[in-house]
Amino acid sequence: MKRIAFLLLVLCAPALAATFTDDEARKIQSHGPWPAPWKSDPSNRVSGNENAIDLGERLFFERRLSVTGEISCSRCHLPERNWSDGLPRAVGLEEVDRNAPSVVNVRYHRWFGWDGAHDSLWAQSINPILDARELGMSAASVAKFIRGDRDLACRYRKTFGAAPGGDDERILVDAAKALAAFQETLVSGRTAFDEFRDALARGDRAAMARYSENAQRGLKTFVGKGACDTCHTGPAFTNGEFHDTGIAFFVRPGEVDPGRYGGIKKIVSDRMNLLGPYNDDAKRSTATGTRHVSLEHRNFGEFKVPSLRNLESSMPYMHNGSLASLRDVVKHYSEISPDRLHSDGEAILKPLHLTDGETADLVAFLQTLSDRGGRYQRRPFPEDCR
């Protein structure tokens, strides 16, 4: 009897573990709604095109798009691992220096890659195809492969309005634009956090109370004491820019990863950038960042702020995969040493000194940013292309 009474008390108790100030409520609501509205990419003339998505999906899983014929994009971007690979550093034909970033929600990005060395999803998609450590192809070998495969050549013609011609670089870029069109379709689903955020926005306390108590406390830390939302902003939980977070950037003894510093140097000299000839948007309306990006010494060792959506299944974390779990990430920021940050860099990060309870709550909150949606299934493809 006593036990039943206790259970009833628990069930009837006010379940909002945390109270939120107006300021905190505004900050929380800025992380939605989700999903964000679809906008096609004006730099890619086949963005949102069904034929391009079909071609891009085929190419994404196509092993013949590697020089050995053995690996594809999905080697490092596995659907069942949130389109990453679970490894500290990605392994294509060889191991590379960085963690494989997920391609989920990539359509919302401004810069691509940990160093932002590319300014469009299609230009980023060229990079692993040509990198000798990843797929190891060349423009000539990609063009030869697509021209020589009757089915792919047919789908190329349906997508771009003309059969693959003699311009190898044009075919490479078009293949990358089809890959981009497919990746744009990969958007994470709604989460427990989104339900809470929307309930907060409409003042629905009953729905808010369904959000776990430790997640509520963790959210309060996220927008309060932790100030995590200084950089993890907006519906995708990233400002899309670059920061030094005190993670070592030695890739091997005597060699460092320059991060954003190297990324800016690459992007401004890349003829595939949005100021170059392959941008399909004559107005260059998405090229503002490329036109104005500024190279500073402080960019050395800065890496892109990743989205926090679906991060639970994309471990390990950070640009080099050096932190194995979400708890390790939270502890990193809790105990960060300012001495590990650039002396001429930003003064943003300070040790948070979180208690064990606050750490557990923050992890619980971060876990609610992952969807519980269905697994990815490849589209049923038509048998023949005519």
Next chain:
Amino acid sequence: MRALLVALLVAAPAAACELPGGQAHKIQSAHYLVLYRTQPAPLKVGQHFAVDFAVCPAPESVRIDAGMPEHKHGMNYRPTVTATGEGRYRADGLMLHMAGKWELVFEVRAKDSVERAVQVIRLE
């Protein structure tokens, strides 16, 4: 003379100083009145924006910048300023990439003097 004046929304002598196209913010420094308007408005974290502005009296040159003094950093982008005539300008390529307190700075140059007019902006 170098002056730093934190933004004031001034009921300023704007009769001789205009920025056509709608309401504008006003900053009064020691010797200059700056009228400005962002495009788009209001500003959002991580969104590129432009600034249309007028400086009165017309200076020899003007630069625009923004930074977070408490974080000791500026923008990740270098804006360009184009004179559009009669002491009016258009700045492109700005972005405030973090939430918090920013300072939007107009650096006005004339002869041997540099004067700064500063607007504090808080972004969530």
